[in-house]
Amino acid sequence: xxxxxxxxxxxxxxxxxxxxxxxxxxxxxxxxxxxxxxxxxxxxxxxxxxxxxxxxxxxxxxxxxxxxxxxxxxxxxxxxxxxxxxxxxxxxxxxxxxxxxxxxxxxxxxxxxxxxxxxxxxxxxxxxxxxxxxxxxxxxxxxxxxxxxxxxxxxxxxxxxxxxxxxxxxxxxxxxxxxxxxxxxxxxxxxxxxxxxxxxxxxxxxxxxxxxxxxxxxxxxxxxxxxxxxxxxxxxxxxxxxxxxxxxxxxxxxxxxxxxxxxxxxxxxxxxxxxxxxxxxxxxxxxxxxxxxxxxxxxxxxxxxxx
Amino acid sequence: xxxxxxxxxxxxxxxxxxxxxxxxxxxxxxxxxxxxxxxxxxxxxxxxxxxxxxxxxxxxxxxxxxxxxxxxxxxxxxxxxxxxxxxxxxxxxxxxxxxxxxxxxxxxxxxxxxxxxxxxxxxxxxxxxxxxxxxxxxxxxxxxxxxxxxxxxxxxxxxxxxxxxxxxxxxxxxxxxxxxxxxxxxxxxxxxxxxxxxxxxxxxxxxxxxxxxxxxxxxxxxxxxxxxxxxxxxxxxxxxxxxxxxxxxxxxxxxxxxxxxxxxxxxxxxxxxxxxxxxxxxxxxxxxxxxxxxxxxxxxxxxxxxx
Numbered sequence: 001x002x003x004x005x006x007x008x009x010x011x012x013x014x015x016x017x018x019x020x021x022x023x024x025x026x027x028x029x030x031x032x033x034x035x036x037x038x039x040x041x042x043x044x045x046x047x048x049x050x051x052x053x054x055x056x057x058x059x060x061x062x063x064x065x066x067x068x069x070x071x072x073x074x075x076x077x078x079x080x081x082x083x084x085x086x087x088x089x090x091x092x093x094x095x096x097x098x099x100x101x102x103x104x105x106x107x108x109x110x111x112x113x114x115x116x117x118x119x120x121x122x123x124x125x126x127x128x129x130x131x132x133x134x135x136x137x138x139x140x141x142x143x144x145x146x147x148x149x150x151x152x153x154x155x156x157x158x159x160x161x162x163x164x165x166x167x168x169x170x171x172x173x174x175x176x177x178x179x180x181x182x183x184x185x186x187x188x189x190x191x192x193x194x195x196x197x198x199x200x201x202x203x204x205x206x207x208x209x210x211x212x213x214x215x216x217x218x219x220x221x222x223x224x225x226x227x228x229x230x231x232x233x234x235x236x237x238x239x240x241x242x243x244x245x246x247x248x249x250x251x252x253x254x255x256x257x258x259x260x261x262x263x264x265x266x267x268x269x270x271x272x273x274x275x276x277x278x279x280x281x282x283x284x285x286x287x288x289x290x291x292x293x294x295x296x297x298x299x300x301x302x303x304x305x306x307x
Numbered sequence: 308x309x310x311x312x313x314x315x316x317x318x319x320x321x322x323x324x325x326x327x328x329x330x331x332x333x334x335x336x337x338x339x340x341x342x343x344x345x346x347x348x349x350x351x352x353x354x355x356x357x358x359x360x361x362x363x364x365x366x367x368x369x370x371x372x373x374x375x376x377x378x379x380x381x382x383x384x385x386x387x388x389x390x391x392x393x394x395x396x397x398x399x400x401x402x403x404x405x406x407x408x409x410x411x412x413x414x415x416x417x418x419x420x421x422x423x424x425x426x427x428x429x430x431x432x433x434x435x436x437x438x439x440x441x442x443x444x445x446x447x448x449x450x451x452x453x454x455x456x457x458x459x460x461x462x463x464x465x466x467x468x469x470x471x472x473x474x475x476x477x478x479x480x481x482x483x484x485x486x487x488x489x490x491x492x493x494x495x496x497x498x499x500x501x502x503x504x505x506x507x508x509x510x511x512x513x514x515x516x517x518x519x520x521x522x523x524x525x526x527x528x529x530x531x532x533x534x535x536x537x538x539x540x541x542x543x544x545x546x547x548x549x550x551x552x553x554x555x556x557x558x559x560x561x562x563x564x565x566x567x568x569x570x571x572x573x574x575x576x577x578x579x580x581x582x583x584x585x586x587x588x589x590x591x592x593x594x595x596x597x598x599x600x601x602x603x604x605x606x607x608x609x610x611x612x613x614x
Contacts, residue, residue: 053469068407096409096410096413096418096419097410097413098410099406099407099408099409099410099413099427100375100406100407100410101406102403102406102409102427103403103404103405103406103407106403106404106406106425111403111424111425112403112422112423112424112425112426112427113422113423113522114421114422114423114522115419115420115421115422115427116419116420116421116443116523117418117419118413118418118419119419120406120409120419120422120427121522134447134481134520135447135481135483135484136423136444136447136522136524137443137444137445137446137447137521137522137524137525138444138446138447138448138482138483138484139444139445139446139447139448139527140441140442140443140444140445140446141445141446141525141527162360174441174442175445176442176445177442177445177516177524177525178516178517178525180514180516181514202512203606203607204588204604204605204606205509205512205529205588205604205605205606206602206603206604206605207487207488207602207603207605208595208600208602208603209484209485209487209600209602210485210600213441214444215420215421215428215443215444216423217443217444217484218444218448218484218485220446220448220527222512259593259594260593260604263593263604263606264606266609266613267606267607267609267613269613270609270610270613278607279606279607281511281512281588286566286567286570287566288515293515293516293517295513295514295515295516296513296514296515297511297512297513297567297570298511298512298513299510299511299512299570299571299574299586300510300574300585300586300607302573302574302577303577306573306576306577
């Protein structure tokens with residue numbers, strides 16, 4: 001959708017897009033003359049956007065057949081208008097099929113803020129001082145499940161196929177978007193080992209930057225304690241070369257594992273002997289104040305007297 | 308960079324790009340004939356890429372003046388070749404200034420995997436079965452710091468300017484890319500309140516999906532325990548309307564706060580009385596097995612005897 005700004009204000013026409021693009025095709029972009037409806041008045045096309053409470057403009061509608069050069073010109077005129085209105089930022093939500101307009105926006109200093117699926121979002125700070133725009137997601141979240149059989153002190157471990165060293169580790173993988181930590185642990189354990197389990201607690205959090213395979217982003221890796229609901233291993237040969245119920249003491253002592261797995265094995269041994277309440281972060285679901293949805297909170301369990 | 312594939316194999320020419328684009332401009336894209344050097348042999352232009360250990364092809368070089376239609380044709384021929392070589396995935400790393408090629412790639416089923424700054428990455432699964440490509444980062448990470456003055460049982464709290472309700476909360480904000488959890492807490496506390504502090508422990512982890520302001524992604528919000536290094540408040544009036552050293556008991560009892568702040572206040576009260584080792588997740592830095600770098604691991608501290 002496009003506005004037509006004239007000396008004295010705006011007028012908005014139906015079929016403005018096709019009129020605009022015919023204007024552009026005629027090569028006289030930026031300044032046109034009309035007959036009836038716009039007699040003898042110079043009109044300039046503008047992108048239209050919605051203004052958020054922070055003073056940012058978001059543009060979601062683009063002339064469907066606009067060229068890279070035409071868009072750069074249209075954006076130039078629009079930016080002048082938005083700056084005169086004291087806007088602080090401009091967001092362009094560009095459909096994949098119209099990606100050519102991103103190159104046009106780049107000429108005015110826009111950069112990719114993020115992109116996903118069939119849409120790219122470009123941003124430009126036009127307010128005073130430094131860019132204060134919030135960044136996009138910086139972390140992938142991986143979750144592993146330590147399935148502990150309390151009846152015999154054994155834990156479920158695997159050795160990955162695509163690793164150079166054969167190190168025992170807990171089965172796990174990346175969270176899908178919108179998936180809770182515990183859900184990822186239970187799903188990944190089942191996909192890799194065939195073992196069904198249920199979430200008990202969060203045990204540890206690891207943060208690693210420049211994580212291999214994270215596309216330059218960081219990695220948050222969480223290990224959960226799970227209880228087994230089944231015991232017969234049927235592991236995925238695509239992902240694993242070995243899968244066993246291993247004695248926790250053996251896992252804590254072996255050098256054939258990763259430092260984090262060794263740490264958590266010692267943690268689990270301690271919990272097995274002295275009570276898991278000594279190592280667990282309990283989960284509770286609480287209401288979010290502003291969105292009205294719910295979130296999961298993990299922390300040390302409080303004694304009844306302190307709640 | 309472009310290869311020329313002939314019956315019998317490949318030959319690589321200098322000035323291939325300009326030759327390629329002139330070929331395209333002549334409208335006979337996809338099949339050309341040469342005089343010397345390529346006598347009577349049919350040549351087809353191909354995108355060149357590097358092959359990773361998973362069987363994916365990554366393309367980083369594109370003819371600089373290629374059009375949307377020309378790229379769609381070039382990609383079509385290249386995809387046939389890669390499929391015949393049993394490649395499983397194709398990654399296109401497209402410079403912002405060449406964004407028009409993204410529209411051409413979309414015609415062959417490519418989607419945005421992610422984009423950042425001056426580069427968009429598109430992907431297409433061409434292997435057997437379901438798409439097994441790893442997803443991009445799904446979480447933003449926010450960190451708050453609970454600065455506890457153990458000498459008087461007070462904690463540093465603020466009220467945000469841009470909120471509808473005046474709720475006490477711990478100062479905090481989003482982690483910059485590559486920043487450790489504790490570093491974010493100390494930085495945000497100083498920026499919002501003027502108080503200098505040092506990291507002591509991780510207290511809680513919150514996961515929330517469809518988080519407002521996370522661009523459709525999820526939010527991981529961590530609260531750290533910090534010790535004050537200074538005490539005179541000089542708060543940022545752009546971000547906060549109030550900032551105080553508040554008695555922990557008062558924060559635990561007031562309704563003028565968020566559920567998570569209230570929970571953590573109770574945790575801190577319990578820690579203040581019984582020892583913070585009862586609520587802390589201690590941090591240690593460990594070496595990453597494969598990358599050679601280091602990561603931060605947070606979990607319950609183990610008794611000496613269990614280490």
